[in-house]
Amino acid sequence: MDISQLTDAERRLWEAYPLGRVVDFRERPREPATEGADWGPGRTVRAEVVRALLVGGPRQEGEIAALRLHGARISGRLDLQYAEVAGPVHLWSCHFDEKLRLYGAQLRQLNLGWSVLPSMNGTSLRVDGSLRMTGCRVRGPVRLGGARISGAVFLDGAHLGEEGVALDEPVLALNRTTIDDDLQADGGLVVHGEVRLAGAVVAGNITFDDAVLSNPGRTALHASTLSAGTDLHAMRLRTYGRLNLRGARIPGQLNLESARLSNPGGIALRASGLTVGTLWMDRAARLDGSITLHGSQFDVLYIAPETWPDEVRLDGLTYTRLGPNEPAERRLHVLERDADGYVPHAYEQLTAAYRRGGDDAAARTVQLAKQRRHRATLAWYARAWGYLQDWTVGYGFRPTRAAAWLLSLLLVGAVIFAWRPPPALKPDESPQFNAVFYVLDLLLPIVDFGQQSAYAARGAYQWFGYALIVLGWTLATTIAAGVTRAISRQ
CATH class of the missing domain: 1.10.287 (Helix Hairpins)
Structure with missing residues (x-):
């Protein structure tokens, strides 16, 4: 690249890069990059200059080259497809005029904290360290399907998608992504559209505390066959749309304490085939929509009777312990809402849970309710005999x-x-x-x-x-x- 053609802002970045120094154009701390479209030439850097630095920029002996650019406007399209970048990339609180292309790239570390982007394509991206998108504002899709992140992924406080704008693809695609550390998507994450984690493998914790996932009438979080290393925390999570955890594996705790799951007229929580150590839904709001737990397995199922929705599907659900401690009559109302009708297995599971807890009277109450429910499925003469036995x-x-x-x-x-x-x-x-x-x-x-x-x-x-x-x-x-x-x- 002909460095004689660089602007003053680009020259500052070019000279700082081989020394790993920070170039900060911000006029005040925490200046939002949402105003970046109005930033003038004094804080504008062309995307081709950034690419030239990352692919073959100058080096200085004894120094570690790194791109550390804060509060700049990136004009043009930053295209790093299949690029191998040796140094860390920090584009903090920057405004991108066009989408960021990272398809198949290999980076040491990528920090886009508090930046504003139209969209980002990081499919098959490889990052040796962490990927940080804390506080990012991305109007279009963020594609990270098949990516491999050796460190953690930070999405805390990010805003993805636009309210009222429906896309024909996920707003955040992390399907088949491998993360060797934590996925931190809490701290006020707001997503308008689908978050896809299908087939993803996360070695550490997954956190969606205080997140808002909105995709009304569609899937808000698609995490089927997700594999977590420890826990999935989603305390105070709010979803508007379906939460799909079908076939996921979470050996520790799935924490939905004080969560609000809403999908009126549809499935609010689809968790058939889910395997979890503890499903914790203490103080969770009543589900607005149905719940499906076909074939799911829990060591501990902690959910109050008032949290269950009007329609449930519980055939094949197994659990060792059930909490909080409630009279059998309150739990039986839940079994009567099963959309599949009379499900003997659900009654047997509830009976076993009460017996393991030493409450034989409650276990007998459940078995009696099971016989009465079964009686309604019999011929008239068998029902007559059943009424006599019951009476x-x-x-x-x-x-x-x-x-x-x-x-x-x-x-x-x-x-x-x-x-x-x-x-x-x-x-x-x-x-x-x-x-x-x-x-x-x-x-x-x-x-x-x-x-x-x-x-x-x-x-x-x-x-x-x-x-x-x-x-x-x-x-x-x-x-x-x-x-x-x-x-x-x-």
Whole structure:
């Protein structure tokens, strides 16, 4: 490049580059680059000059060359496709007139903090250090699909996309990107459009605390098959559109504390096949839209009943522990909202969670609710039998009710047979008749007081005795099952 043609601003940068010095055109600290379109020649650097420095700029022995430019306007298109840049690139609070092209480039470090860009194409980009876009303002798409970042990626406080402007591609594309450290996208990140993390691998933490992801009626965050090294923190996250975590792997915690997920009329959270250590949704707002957790696996699922939306899909969902501690009746209302109808697996999971927590009464309540829900799917005659079982013994999960029925039958039977004693089979050998113990012989299948074998009712009383035998077997079995469960729990 003919350096005699450089402007004063470009000459300052050219002379500072081989020494790694900072060239700062800002007139005041934190001067926003949003006003950069009006910056004049005194702080304007042509993109071709920046490219010439990075690709083959001057070197000075004993110094480390670096591009450190602050508060400048970059006129023209900065095209670094397939370039290999040895030194770090710091373009802090700069204003780019045209999009930044980094397709297939290899950089040591890239810092675009607080800069303003029309768009950026960094597909297949390689960065040996960190990629920093803190506070950036990018109106168009940021393409980083297939990139490999050896350090961390910083998107905290960035504003990507424009409200009311819909793109036919993601505003932020990090699909199949590999990040060997953290992805920090918190601190007021605002995105108008889709954020795509499908197939991305992040070795460290992922942070979306206080971020706003807005793509109404579409996907706000597409992170299917995402692989995180530890946690994904999204406290106070606000999404307007679908949050898609299908098939993601997060070994630590997925923290959605105080989050607000909204996609009216659609899926607010799609997390089928998700594997997470702990899903934490403490104080999260009620989901505005449905939730899908088909086949998901959690060690701990912490979500209050009031957080669940009106429509859920829970078939195949497994979890070890469930919090916060709530009565079974409040949890059962959630299972009744399943769009797939009666899902036995969901009831079994809730039962197991209560049993692991030592609350056997709540576990029985869930099992009873399961039988009642199943009853609605049966033929009329099976439903009639189910109503009888429910009314009498609570499908076997209400042993105290069975004991009350048993006592009532004992009293009724004793009164009837005391008023009309049955004749003795062998009058000379039979013991004295006792109505109470005679009825006990009929009701209890194991006990034998010798009354039933010595006396035999006739006619209608004989049929009444048969009914006592059948009911006694049913009720005694129910009581025995309840006692067995209590003993095994202890």
